[in-house]
Amino acid sequence: MKVVSGDPDPKHISTSYVERQNLTMRMLMRRFTRLTNAFSKKVDNHRHAVALHFMYYNFCRVHQTLRVTPAMEVGLTDHVWTLEDLINLLRATELAA
Numbered sequence: 029m030k031v032v033s034g035d036p037d038p039k040h041i042s043t044s045y046v047e048r049q050n051l052t053m054r055m056l057m058r059r060f061t062r063l064t065n066a067f068s069k070k071v072d073n074h075r076h077a078v079a080l081h082f083m084y085y086n087f088c089r090v091h092q093t094l095r096v097t098p099a100m101e102v103g104l105t106d107h108v109w110t111l112e113d114l115i116n117l118l119r120a121t122e123l124a125a
Contacts, residue, residue, distance in 0.1 A: 030104060032102065032104070052085075053078075053081065056081065056085070057077065057078070057081050059074065059077060080114075083114055083117075084111075084114070085098075086098045086099050087099045087104075087105060087108075087109040087113075087114070088108065088109045088110065088111065088113075088114065090108060096108070097109070
């Protein structure tokens with residue numbers, strides 16, 4: 029996988045992007061809403077759930093405005109990933125460790 033980093037232009041930085049991401053995360057992951065029994069008792073479980081959410085959100089879910097996944101839009105992948113692809117990535121990283 030390719031690491032993407034950079035120096036963003038300050039005129040394109042806005043708290044509205046962060047707030048929208050927080051809302052999306054709360055709506056798609058029940059562990060971030062109040063009064064739910066879908067919470068993580070262990071920090072590691074919570075960390076893994078958030079990582080899985082972001083992998084699904086960026087590599088598997090086709091976004092309505094983009095009509096592709098965000099990973100495809102920026103050129104990280106050339107296809108929409110399936111859950112099987114995510115599981116295979118997990119297996120590959122476990123074997124490499």
